[in-house]
Amino acid sequence: MSSSTIAVHRTIPPFRALRRDATLASETVALVPTMGALHAGHISLIHQAAQTNHNIVVSIFVNPAQFAPTEDLDSYPRTFTSDLAKLQNLNVQLESEGALGRVKAVFAPTVEVLYPNGIPLDTKQQKGAFVTVQPLASKLEGGPRPHFFRGVATVVLKLFNIVQPDVACFGQKDVQQCVILKRMVEDLHVPVHLVIGGTIREEDGLAMSSRNVYLGQKRRAAAPGFYKALKQAEAVWLEALKSGRQTVSRSEVLERFYEGMKGLGEKEGVQFVVEYVSIADFKELEELEYVDTRKGGILSAAVRVLPVEEDQSPVRLIDNIILKGPETQW
Ligand SMILES: Nc1ncnc2c1ncn2[C@@H]1O[C@H](COP(=O)(O)OP(=O)(O)OP(=O)(O)O)[C@@H](O)[C@H]1O
Ligand SMILES: CC(C)(CO)[C@@H](O)C(=O)[O-]
Ligand code: BAL
Numbered sequence: 001m002s003s004s005t006i007a008v009h010r011t012i013p014p015f016r017a018l019r020r021d022a023t024l025a026s027e028t029v030a031l032v033p034t035m036g037a038l039h040a041g042h043i044s045l046i047h048q049a050a051q052t053n054h055n056i057v058v059s060i061f062v063n064p065a066q067f068a069p070t071e072d073l074d075s076y077p078r079t080f081t082s083d084l085a086k087l088q089n090l091n092v093q094l095e096s097e098g099a100l101g102r103v104k105a106v107f108a109p110t111v112e113v114l115y116p117n118g119i120p121l122d123t124k125q126q127k128g129a130f131v132t133v134q135p136l137a138s139k140l141e142g143g144p145r146p147h148f149f150r151g152v153a154t155v156v157l158k159l160f161n162i163v164q165p166d167v168a169c170f171g172q173k174d175v176q177q178c179v180i181l182k183r184m185v186e187d188l189h190v191p192v193h194l195v196i197g198g199t200i201r202e203e204d205g206l207a208m209s210s211r212n213v214y215l216g217q218k219r220r221a222a223a224p225g226f227y228k229a230l231k232q233a234e235a236v237w238l239e240a241l242k243s244g245r246q247t248v249s250r251s252e253v254l255e256r257f258y259e260g261m262k263g264l265g266e267k268e269g270v271q272f273v274v275e276y277v278s279i280a281d282f283k284e285l286e287e288l289e290y291v292d293t294r295k296g297g298i299l300s301a302a303v304r305v306l307p308v309e310e311d312q313s314p315v316r317l318i319d320n321i322i323l324k325g326p327e328t329q330w
Helices: 013-024 040-052 080-097 148-163 172-187 210-214 216-222 224-242 250-261
Strands: 007-009 029-034 055-060 102-107 167-171 193-197 247-249 272-280 290-292 297-305 315-323
Touching (some): 040 167, 080 102, 224 250, 224 297, 247 250, 250 297
């Protein structure tokens, strides 16, 4: 088998064998969970994992449990063949760089394998075991998507139980997901070390996301303004740090964010609706009236980009910036 060959498995037993073989060889296993439609953000997580781990498992599974019946489960981009080609190219690159690890296997299970007792989208009809992380799952993204983090935590714990990785990698772009999964691992004593990779962006600053393909030309052109508004808000924080202040008020930072959002999209005829903007602590996601410049906080937001053409639906964009202070541990 050449070092760039990647096994694709749809069932669980090959991962038991992979884990056993890795342990016998004193090698580590890292898992990078994805929903496919791989982009440079995913690839950077896998690349990072391969620097310090021997065997990388990438899961590709569009998880029904994290979609409400009204959401885009059916239309979610599925690009398995090109995903696999990207992983194979990455292995060639990892080999030429002399990295420690390679992508050894892709786990692309069927819904039946992950949910042997079924998974209706309506949560009231769901039976069996699920993971809830309260009240974190009800905050921020949990407002418009109350089902979401229960679905995410449940599938991630299933993946952990199947792959039994030493390490699992997640992207900061989904910052609340990171906070919730860290909490799940801590509270349930899950023996997996979580690594959070930085957000990879398009050249114009838009955070890469599989759903960006829904935007179309006009909305795509206006979308980077959202990150610019967050950067403007961050500038207030950085100025305060520089001038040695002890706290920064929420209102100062948010005012600058809203200034940045004002008029965004006018040129392209695109409307942005801010769903939430938050400055919260790292563990409980409690909103902070004043941010301690030593401790920092998470500045995060979601916007709804309204349709500009007949066949379009609203697209939600999420993004965040860590307001870092000297004692920030993130
Ligand atoms: N731009 C990015 N930079 C770094 N990591 C990312 C980025 N986008 C997604 N990830 C991470 O990749 C993993 C898999 O994410 P997922 O497959 O849902 O992709 P996505 O682009 O976030 O899709 P969606 O558009 O559905 O939000 C998650 O840990 C996610 O945080
Ligand atoms: C972690 C995850 C793969 C679980 O389905 C998903 O929420 C994602 O892609 O961020
Ligand atoms: N990356 C988050 C997956 C979702 O929105 O369903």
